[in-house]
Amino acid sequence: xxxxxxxxxxxxxxxxxxxxxxxxxxxxxxxxxxxxxxxxxxxxxxxxxxxxxxxxxxxxxxxxxxxxxxxxxxxxxxxxxxxxxxxxxxxxxxxxxxxxxxxxxxxxxxxxxxxxxxxxxxxxxxxxxxxxxxxxxxxxxxxxxxxxxxxxxxxxxxxxxxxxxxxxxxxxxxxxxxxxxxxxxxxxxxxxxxxxxxxxxxxxxxxxxxxxxxxxxxxxxxxxxxxxxxxxxxxxxxxxxxxxxxxxxxxxxxxxxxxxxxxxxxxxxxxxxxxxxxxxxxxxxxxxxxxxxxxxxxxxxxxxxxxxxxxxxxxxxxxxxxxxxxxxxxxxxxxxxxxxxx
Numbered sequence: 182x183x184x185x186x187x188x189x190x191x192x193x194x195x196x197x198x199x200x201x202x203x204x205x206x207x208x209x210x211x212x213x214x215x216x217x218x219x220x221x222x223x224x225x226x227x228x229x230x231x232x233x234x235x236x237x238x239x240x241x242x243x244x245x246x247x248x249x250x251x252x253x254x255x256x257x258x259x260x261x262x263x264x265x266x267x268x269x270x271x272x273x274x275x276x277x278x279x280x281x282x283x284x285x286x287x288x289x290x291x292x293x294x295x296x297x298x299x300x301x302x303x304x305x306x307x308x309x310x311x312x313x314x315x316x317x318x319x320x321x322x323x324x325x326x327x328x329x330x331x332x333x334x335x336x337x338x339x340x341x342x343x344x345x346x347x348x349x350x351x352x353x354x355x356x357x358x359x360x361x362x363x364x365x366x367x368x369x370x371x372x373x374x375x376x377x378x379x380x381x382x383x384x385x386x387x388x389x390x391x392x393x394x395x396x397x398x399x400x401x402x403x404x405x406x407x408x409x410x411x412x413x414x415x416x417x418x419x420x421x422x423x424x425x426x427x428x429x430x431x432x433x434x435x436x437x438x439x440x441x442x443x444x445x446x447x448x449x450x451x452x453x454x455x456x457x458x459x460x461x462x463x464x465x466x467x468x469x470x471x472x473x474x475x476x477x478x479x480x481x482x483x484x485x486x487x488x489x490x491x492x493x494x495x496x497x498x499x500x501x502x503x504x505x506x507x508x509x510x511x512x513x514x515x516x517x518x519x520x521x522x523x
Contacts (some may be wrong), residue, residue, distance in 0.1 A: 195425075198220065220252075285344065291325070343377060
């Protein structure tokens with residue numbers, strides 16, 4: 182998760198809006214988008230002619246001049262083997278002190294990649310006088326990264342999350358279909374990313390849906406695109422993903438909803454917690470809903486309600502009360518173990 186210490190809150194991103202960093206207007210649009218996190222991109226989305234100083238100048242000006250509100254602000258530099266990598270890091274770490282929260286490291290293959298970046302950030306934070314700690318999300322987008330995912334996730338205390346990158350992974354694997362059947366074709370890789378992230382207490386973010394609605398898209402096709410976006414992310418949420426990349430604000434509402442419990446889910450989770458503890462725990466059948474509760478299912482309800490707290494749908498004191506009740510019995514707080522609280 183992203184820990185925003187100055188605001189005394191944390192963010193487990195449901196939506197991360199990715200966009201090219203070389204266009205000033207896109208920064209302005211991102212600052213108004215209904216997303217939890219924005220990710221300005223020096224890498225794949227930035228044309229060759231803007232690599233280096235042109236994109237860095239625009240990026241630094243945007244970070245210093247635009248109010249991104251409560252959104253987590255992250256930046257994807259060029260990968261560590263690129264001739265542009267060090268210059269990208271130098272520009273933002275010295276030119277935009279305390280103006281962003283995280284680095285998204287592309288093409289992460291080994292924990293040494295994370296250590297290299299982390300040590301650079303140590304030096305730049307000290308040199309430039311940062312009061313915040315820049316966190317890291319690693320893009321898991323190669324077969325080697327899947328094999329090393331847990332080692333990557335635990336390589337630095339700066340680690341906040343893992344992101345599954347489908348396009349580069351698809352290319353490396355030689356898989357042609359990476360949109361409609363992606364949760365079947367890449368199920369193992371996505372689940373491996375989630376397991377590694379959760380084992381390390383990090384968030385896991387799914388890849389983007391690569392179909393957009395244009396002005397001339399027929400109504401039937403619009404519905405098909407939206408249905409595909411929703412289905413892909415519902416399935417990803419059921420794998421344990423906490424959120425997904427979006428490549429346009431038009432995708433944000435659907436994606437946010439897929440990773441946020443709705444009013445009925447919240448009602449049922451609250452009912453489960455309250456009735457379970459009222460009955461003294463153990464194995465409990467609820468006569469009102471027909472549901473079965475035990476300590477394991479109750480922990481699932483706690484985790485779901487943590488998302489509702491972040492979405493502003495329930496009070497954090499309510500969740501803390503029931504998490505403490507669970508800890509009295511089990512000896513641990515699932516929310517603390519999974520880093521769903523500060």
